[in-house]
Amino acid sequence: MPRRAISKFLLFLRHNVRRMEAFFFLLKSLLSERHFIYFSCVAVAISTSLAVILLKTFAHNVFLFANYINGYLKLPYINSILPVVGILLTVLVVRKVLDGSIEKGSSGILYAVAKRGGIMPRKQMYAQIITSSLTVGLGGSAGLESPITITGAAFGSNFARKYKLSQKDRILLLACGVAAGIAAAFNAPIAGVLFAIEVVLTDVTITAFIPIMISAATGALVSTIVLNEEVLLSFRQQQSFDYHNIPYYVLLGLLAGFVSVYHARRFRKTESFFKKMKAKGYRKALYGAIPLALLIFLFPTLFGEGYESIKTLSNGDAASLLENTLLEDFKHNGWVVLGFVGITMMIKAYATGLTLASGGNGGNFAPSLFVGSYLGFFVAKLVSLTGLAKDIPVGNFTIVGMAGILSGLFHAPLTAIFLIGEITGGYNLMVPLMIVSSISFAVSKQFENYSMDVKHLADKGQVYTTDKDRNILSGIDLLHVVNTGLKTLSPDDKPENVIALLTETSQLIFPVTDEKHRLLGIVDFNRNRQVLFSAFRIKYSTLQEIMSIPEETVAIDDSTETVMQKLEATGSDYLAVTKDNRYYGIVYKTHILEAYRQKLREMVIE
Numbered sequence: 001m002p003r004r005a006i007s008k009f010l011l012f013l014r015h016n017v018r019r020m021e022a023f024f025f026l027l028k029s030l031l032s033e034r035h036f037i038y039f040s041c042v043a044v045a046i047s048t049s050l051a052v053i054l055l056k057t058f059a060h061n062v063f064l065f066a067n068y069i070n071g072y073l074k075l076p077y078i079n080s081i082l083p084v085v086g087i088l089l090t091v092l093v094v095r096k097v098l099d100g101s102i103e104k105g106s107s108g109i110l111y112a113v114a115k116r117g118g119i120m121p122r123k124q125m126y127a128q129i130i131t132s133s134l135t136v137g138l139g140g141s142a143g144l145e146s147p148i149t150i151t152g153a154a155f156g157s158n159f160a161r162k163y164k165l166s167q168k169d170r171i172l173l174l175a176c177g178v179a180a181g182i183a184a185a186f187n188a189p190i191a192g193v194l195f196a197i198e199v200v201l202t203d204v205t206i207t208a209f210i211p212i213m214i215s216a217a218t219g220a221l222v223s224t225i226v227l228n229e230e231v232l233l234s235f236r237q238q239q240s241f242d243y244h245n246i247p248y249y250v251l252l253g254l255l256a257g258f259v260s261v262y263h264a265r266r267f268r269k270t271e272s273f274f275k276k277m278k279a280k281g282y283r284k285a286l287y288g289a290i291p292l293a294l295l296i297f298l299f300p301t302l303f304g305e306g307y308e309s310i311k312t313l314s315n316g317d318a319a320s321l322l323e324n325t326l327l328e329d330f331k332h333n334g335w336v337v338l339g340f341v342g343i344t345m346m347i348k349a350y351a352t353g354l355t356l357a358s359g360g361n362g363g364n365f366a367p368s369l370f371v372g373s374y375l376g377f378f379v380a381k382l383v384s385l386t387g388l389a390k391d392i393p394v395g396n397f398t399i400v401g402m403a404g405i406l407s408g409l410f411h412a413p414l415t416a417i418f419l420i421g422e423i424t425g426g427y428n429l430m431v432p433l434m435i436v437s438s439i440s441f442a443v444s445k446q447f448e449n450y451s452m453d454v455k456h457l458a459d460k461g462q463v464y465t466t467d468k469d470r471n472i473l474s475g476i477d478l479l480h481v482v483n484t485g486l487k488t489l490s491p492d493d494k495p496e497n498v499i500a501l502l503t504e505t506s507q508l509i510f511p512v513t514d515e516k517h518r519l520l521g522i523v524d525f526n527r528n529r530q531v532l533f534s535a536f537r538i539k540y541s542t543l544q545e546i547m548s549i550p551e552e553t554v555a556i557d558d559s560t561e562t563v564m565q566k567l568e569a570t571g572s573d574y575l576a577v578t579k580d581n582r583y584y585g586i587v588y589k590t591h592i593l594e595a596y597r598q599k600l601r602e603m604v605i606e
Contacts, residue, residue, distance in 0.1 A: 021162070028163055037169060041211040044159050044173055045180035045218035048152035051129050052184040052219070053227050055144050059137040059304060079139060079303045080293035083355070086138025087289040090131045091282055091359040098127050104361055106146050107453045109153045109178065109200055115477070118171035119161065124154035128361065135360035139303045141292065141351035146363020146453075148185050152177030153200075172208055175200045179212045180219030182419075187223050191419035192216035198412040199451075241431055245392060252379045252397060253404055253436040257443020259375055260368075260408025263349040264452035267364065270353025281359075288358020295351050299344045300324055302351045306370040313341075313377045314398045338381050345374035364452060368409045369402045376401020399424055400432045407437040408444035411451040476560040476595045482577050484585035488513050491520055495531065495538045495546060498523055502532075511576060511583055512547050519576055519583040521547035550576050556584055563587060 024043075028036050062082070094102050103124065112120045132147035156177030160170035175196040183192030193209070193216045201208070279287055296302045301309040301321055312320055322331035322340060330336040352367045380397035383389050399420060407416035417433045487501050489512045498510060508525040521544075528546045531537045552566045556579040566575060567589050577584045 024163060033169075036163075037165075037172070037211055038214060040159060040163070040165075040173055041156075041176040041215040042218050044152070044156045044177045045184075045215040046222060047155045048148070048177050048180040048215075049184040049219045049222035049226075051151045051155075052148050052181060052223060055129060055133055055137075055148060056185065056227060058133045059144060062137045062139070062304070079300055080297040083139035083141070083296060083303070083360075084286070084289040084293050086134050086136075086140050087285050087292075087355065087358055087360040088282060089134045089138070090140075090361055091285045093130055093134065094359070094361075095281065097130070098123060102127050102131060102361060103150070104146075104356060105363055105453050106149055106199065108150055109174070110454060112153070112157065113171055113174065113200060117167045118157055118174045120150075120154045120157040120174070122154070122158055124150055125158060126151075128154075131361035132363075135355065136304055136362045139296065140355040140360045140362055141296070141302045141304070141306070141348065141367070142355045142360065142362025143305055143364065143366025143369075144362065145182065145185050145365035147361060148181040149178045149195075149363075152179075152181035171201070172211060175208075176211050176215035179216040182219075183216040184219035184223035184227075186419060186423050187220050187227075188419050188422035189213070189216040189220040191415055191422055192219060194415045194418055195412060198415050199410060241396070241429055242393070243431075245389065245432075246435065248379065248383055248389065248392065248397070249400065249432045249435045250439060252376060252401060253439025254443060255379060256372065256375060256401060256404025256436060256440035257408050257446075259345070259371065260405055260440060260444045261447045262346075263368070263371055263405070264409060264448060266349035267353045267452065270350055271357045274353075274357035285359040288354040288360075292351060292354040292358075295347060295354075298326065299340075299347065301344055302348065305366040307366070310370060310373040310398070310402070313373055314395045316394055318377060318381070334381070334385050338378060338385065341374050341381070342378050345371050345378060348374075364409065365406075368405045372402035372405030373398045374401070375405065396429060396432065400429055400436050403433050404436040404440040408440040409452050411441060411445065411454075413437040413441045476592065478554075478556060478558065478560055478563060478577070478587065481560070481591045481595050482556070482585040482587045483591070486511060486586055488583070489523065489543065490514070491543065493543050495541050495543060497543075498525075498528075498546075499532060499538070509574060509586055511586065512543065513583045517582045519550070519553065519578060521549050522576060523547050553578050554587065555579070560592060564589075564592060567592075 027039060031039065094100060103121075108120070108124075112118055128147035128151045132142075132144055136142050136144050153174045154177070156173035156175070157170055160173045165173070178200050179189075179192040179196040181192070182195045183189040186192075193212050196212050196216075197209075274284065274288060277284060277287065292302075309321055312318065318337050318341060319331040322328050322337065325340075327336055327340060348367055348371050352362075352364060356362055376397040376399065377394060379401070380392050380394040384392050384394065403416040403420040406419065407413040410416075416437045417430070420433055421427045421430060486507050487505055487510065489497060489501075489510050491512060491514060493512075501507070501510060502525065510523040510525075512520045512523060514520055523543070523546055525532065527548065531541055531546055551570045551572070553576045554563050554566060556577055563575060567573075573590070574586050574588045577587050
């Protein structure tokens with residue numbers, strides 16, 4: 001009976017999905033292109049918001065369940081056991097359901113924009129929901145916002161593909177999904193818009209703001225109507241800004257910048273360690289989950305997203321964080337509480353790294369807010385305990401610290417300022433938010449040119465940056481501009497063979513390769529005109545005499561930016577391309593410039 005009921009439900013669902021698709025196609029035929037985009041951004045936002053509600057509700061209920069077991073059934077180890085189960089289940093789902101692979105982090109969105117024309121795999125519409133809910137919902141020390149943005153981006157991308165929209169509209173709807181995800185997750189529409197602009201899109205005109213704003217507003221509205229406010233990260237209690245505390249906000253901004261760099265580097269080092277590990281699958285998951293379980297046992301606030309502990313700190317109840325820990329008897333000692341908060345803040349990078357590198361799924365958005373709140377509390381409490389200032393607003397510093405780390409880690413100061421402004425229910429802290437976010441960004445930028453999610457892609461030229469030329473070149477695939485159809489010569493050939501090929505083909509460049517197809521040199525017609533047009537010199541010359549050794553070659557997996565740099569350095573009009581140290585083809589500068597002009601026309605979002 002249950003199986004029959006499930007079959008009927010799936011049939012009903014499939015039937016209604018087809019009816020909805022037919023309705024969308026009808027609308028597309030009736031509406032103008034711009035009006036259909038407006039309608040599409042609302043549809044994408046609603047889909048993303050429902051995914052946010054599902055994820056947030058599940059994670060929150062699991063947190064309440066774990067606290068219930070701890071508080072009433074007196075099973076203090078459950079917080080350590082659940083994350084292990086969650087990571088193992090995530091690995092199981094990835095291996096059995098998702099073909100053994102899944103893209104993690106918002107870097108997947110940036111790569112799709114830069115290298116895939118905004119195309120994202122269809123499985124990302126559900127893969128992130130399943131895996132991140134298991135990992136973070138069961139206590140993995142990561143966040144749900146990155147999976148949410150990936151899900152929203154996938155909804156937007158695949159909606160555009162389904163209804164055969166252009167590349168620029170596909171990227172625009174992708175950004176709309178991201179904006180809706182952030183807006184719904186925090187009930188912060190302005191932050192959603194700014195995140196999409198600051199992080200996802202680098203070149204955008206004013207008209208693109210309208211669909212993004214519509215998506216963000218829709219996402220926030222759906223979240224407000226459906227999602228329980230307790231699930232959201234929100235603050236309503238705060239003291240007014242006192243300009244006498246500006247020196248301490250400056251100090252917080254400086255420390256936020258350095259802590260951002262520390263967090264990013266420790267996280268990457270943990271990831272790198274696990275990438276080099278020979279163990280795979282469940283064994284690798286256990287190697288990461290077991291140390292994570294130990295950390296959560298010692299520091300219970302590392303469990304899950306950590307938003308509840310952020311609210312606890314902002315409300316001035318930091319002593320309760322030591323409950324169910326080895327330091328519970330010292331929870332009324334201010335210095336012990338300060339030390340506990342400081343250590344937790346510093347090891348969060350390792351906890352998040354262990355969660356994600358061992359096989360779990362999540363992101364660094366929530367951890368950045370976690371670390372920022374702990375840092376803000378640490379600075380304010382330290383100033384208070386040392387007597388440097390009386391009545392310092394610890395809650396304000398806890399809130400503002402979140403903007404500092406978010407700005408430093410993601411290099412998105414505007415998003416940080418307006419996100420915290422929105423979730424606090426007003427902009428009374430705008431001045432300290434601006435001070436802390438800008439200083440943190442400046443310090444972080446001094447040590448890290450790119451944000452933590454972008455760095456490994458930017459180093460490979462696989463993501464858009466503020467360098468527009470580099471952005472366009474990064475979107476050109478070398479495979480699409482290399483000429484692989486040129487006739488080649490062998491070292492035993494003679495100059496007469498070059499003359500024969502000149503009459504048979506239109507090529508002016510002739511690569512010389514050995515029997516293993518390794519490049520030995522190149523015969524360039526324009527450099528050897530005098531020899532090739534002289535019957536006497538041809539007769540008494542060898543191929544080796546008219547062949548030149550290339551100053552530079554490029555590998556097929558090199559970025560187009562690297563190719564252009566080598567072309568400029570050598571002053572040549574072409575370069576030989578190799579694959580696995582064997583000749584592959586010739587890339588011409590004119591072909592790259594033509595692809596550049598074409599890409600420039602395609603990537604402008606209007």
